[in-house]
Amino acid sequence: MTWDPRGKVAVVTGASSGIGDAVARRLAGVGMTVYAVARRTERLEALAGDHPTVVPHTADVTDQAAVDALAERVRSDHGACHALINNAGIGGGAFRGRDDLDDALRTIETNLHSVVRCMASFADLLEAGAPSRVVNVASVAGKLGIGPAAYAASKFGVVGFSEALSLSWRARGITVCQLNPGYIETEGFTQEQIKRSPAGRLVGQPDIVADAVADVLANGRTERTVPSFYRAFVTLRHLAPPLYFAVAKRMERASGTRE
Ligand SMILES: NC(=O)c1ccc[n+]([C@@H]2O[C@H](COP(=O)([O-])OP(=O)(O)OC[C@H]3O[C@@H](n4cnc5c(N)ncnc54)[C@H](OP(=O)(O)O)[C@@H]3O)[C@@H](O)[C@H]2O)c1
Numbered sequence: 001m002t003w004d005p006r007g008k009v010a011v012v013t014g015a016s017s018g019i020g021d022a023v024a025r026r027l028a029g030v031g032m033t034v035y036a037v038a039r040r041t042e043r044l045e046a047l048a049g050d051h052p053t054v055v056p057h058t059a060d061v062t063d064q065a066a067v068d069a070l071a072e073r074v075r076s077d078h079g080a081c082h083a084l085i086n087n088a089g090i091g092g093g094a095f096r097g098r099d100d101l102d103d104a105l106r107t108i109e110t111n112l113h114s115v116v117r118c119m120a121s122f123a124d125l126l127e128a129g130a131p132s133r134v135v136n137v138a139s140v141a142g143k144l145g146i147g148p149a150a151y152a153a154s155k156f157g158v159v160g161f162s163e164a165l166s167l168s169w170r171a172r173g174i175t176v177c178q179l180n181p182g183y184i185e186t187e188g189f190t191q192e193q194i195k196r197s198p199a200g201r202l203v204g205q206p207d208i209v210a211d212a213v214a215d216v217l218a219n220g221r222t223e224r225t226v227p228s229f230y231r232a233f234v235t236l237r238h239l240a241p242p243l244y245f246a247v248a249k250r251m252e253r254a255s256g257t258r259e
Contacts, residue, residue, distance in 0.1 A: 003131065003218055006031035009078045011070070013061050013118060014088030016043035018186030019137060022206035023085055023213045028053045030214060035074060037061070038088065061088045061114035064121075071121040080129035083217055084122050086115045086158075087137040091188055092151040104150035111154035115161065123174075130173025133217050136162045137209070140182045140230045144237055146248050147255060166222040175220040181209050182230045183255075197254035 010027045014020035016038035024036045028051035035055045036044045044056030057073065059066040074081050092107035093100060115136055126132040141147045142155030162178035169176055183203045185191050191203045204227060212226040225231045236244040 001131075003133070003220065005083075005214075005217060007033075008082035009033045009035070009074065009080065009129065010083040010085065011035040011037060011074060011081055011118075011122065012085040012087060013037045013114070014137075015047065016040040018188060019181070019184060019206045019209045020085070020087040021047060022210035023087060024054060025051060026207075026210040026214050027083070027085075027217075032083070033078070035070070037070060061118060062109050064117055067114075067117045067121045071125060074122075075125055079125075081122050081125040081132065082129040083133045083135070084118060084126060085135045085137070085213060086118050087135075088114060089137065089154075089188075092148040092154075095149040100150075104153075107148075107150040108154045108157070111151070112157040112161070115158050119161075119165070126174045127172050131220070132174050133220065134162075134165075134169075134174060134176045135179050135213050135216050136177065138162065138178050138180050140180050140225065140233070142178070143180060143225075143234045144244075144248065146252060163222075175222060177216045177220075177222050177224060179209070179212060179216060180223075180225045180230070181212075182225075182227060184209060194255045199251060199254045 010032045012020050012024045012034055015024040015036035024034050024047060028034045033053050035057050036047050037057045037059050038044055039060050041058045048054040048056045057070055059070050061067060089111045090107055093103055095104050136158050138158040139155040141152045142159040145152050159178050162176050166176040183191050183194055184206055185203050186206060194200055195203055209226050212224050216224050
């Protein structure tokens with residue numbers, strides 16, 4: 001059965017820039033009411049100025065009380081949520097030792113724990129909106145241990161959490177998708193170094209991820225890689241590890257993670 005987005009309610013975290021901004025605009029464009037969530041209020045208000053069905057909501061997703069308040073607002077306004085896009089996230093530096101501990105824990109708190117927080121607060125609203133969708137924006141770095149270690153750990157966590165829930169929440173009418181982008185040029189992930197390398201042509205724009213989210217909402221898939229050619233690296237990782245690690249070392253040097 002087709003999942004018609006028109007008139008449905010979506011929540012998009014990390015909507016003040018990059019991928020989240022593109023996703024919020026795309027979902028509003030197909031007729032959804034979109035709660036756009038982030039900490040920078042002025043960005044969210046500008047987004048709402050462009051799209052009348054966008055509802056700006058300022059919240060820090062690492063704050064459980066703030067996430068609960070967001071869910072209460074959606075409950076009071078609509079009584080259900082049909083699509084939760086857990087996208088808010090930050091990068092992380094290379095992990096060398098004790099000086100990097102706070103940075104590593106902040107990355108894991110923002111990228112992984114906040115997904116768990118949002119899914120906890122929205123579980124009953126998603127059930128009320130069934131058939132409903134969760135799209136967790138993980139990363140190719142959640143399938144391949146490449147890049148900053150704490151970032152990869154946070155995204156491997158999102159992938160595992162999503163995969164397990166894609167099985168256990170299905171009976172509740174909620175599909176859970178791990179959506180894994182490759183290199184995308186955004187404010188938080190400028191890709192400056194990789195753009196100057198031979199791998200620069202791999203760098204994409206947020207719109208391709210917004211297209212993939214719209215597609216996942218329509219078809220209920222539980223895994224999506226954007227662009228899809230990154231799946232070849234994941235296959236290589238498992239079928240031919242020595243060859244994969246030779247490629248991975250070059251990619252890591254190109255992205256500057258070791259600096
Ligand atoms: N760009 C890539 O190459 C790439 C690849 C794979 C996966 N991803 C993932 O895609 C997601 C979006 O990243 P992006 O590339 O679009 O980067 P971005 O432009 O820096 O956007 C990050 C968004 O997350 C929000 N955010 C960060 N911490 C938050 C917090 N504590 N509470 C609420 N919102 C918070 C930011 O808003 P405020 O600062 O206003 O709060 C911003 O809207 C992330 O999860 C990232 O890991 C990105």
